[in-house]
Amino acid sequence: MCLSTVYRNKLAPEAIILKNVMTIECKDGCVILTDLMERQVAIEGSLEKANLVDGIAIIREANV
Numbered sequence: 001m002c003l004s005t006v007y008r009n010k011l012a013p014e015a016i017i018l019k020n021v022m023t024i025e026c027k028d029g030c031v032i033l034t035d036l037m038e039r040q041v042a043i044e045g046s047l048e049k050a051n052l053v054d055g056i057a058i059i060r061e062a063n064v
Contacts, residue, residue, distance in 0.1 A: 004055045006033050008043070011058060017041060024050065024057060031059050 003022055007015040020036040026047055033041045048060040 002052050002055060003036060004050070004052065004057050006057045006059060008059055008061055011056060017043065017059065021057065029062065 003020045004024075005019045006017045006021050006024070008017050009015060018033050018035050018039070018041050021033050022036055023034040024047060025032040025034075029046075030042045030044055031047055033043070043059050043061060045059050045061040048058045050057040
């Protein structure tokens with residue numbers, strides 16, 4: 001099972017959005033993350049990078 005940690009804008013501990021992410025869905029300008037416990041977080045922005053071997057993803061947050 002490949003679970004990922006998702007970061008906001010950069011790969012840094014203070015930028016973690018959600019850990020143990022099992023699904024990432026891009027829809028209508030939002031990135032919807034769902035973790036192993038089925039908690040969801042929606043971030044306005046786009047998926048910048050996903051490295052499933054290392055278990056990381058970076059979301060580029062939209063300028064609000």
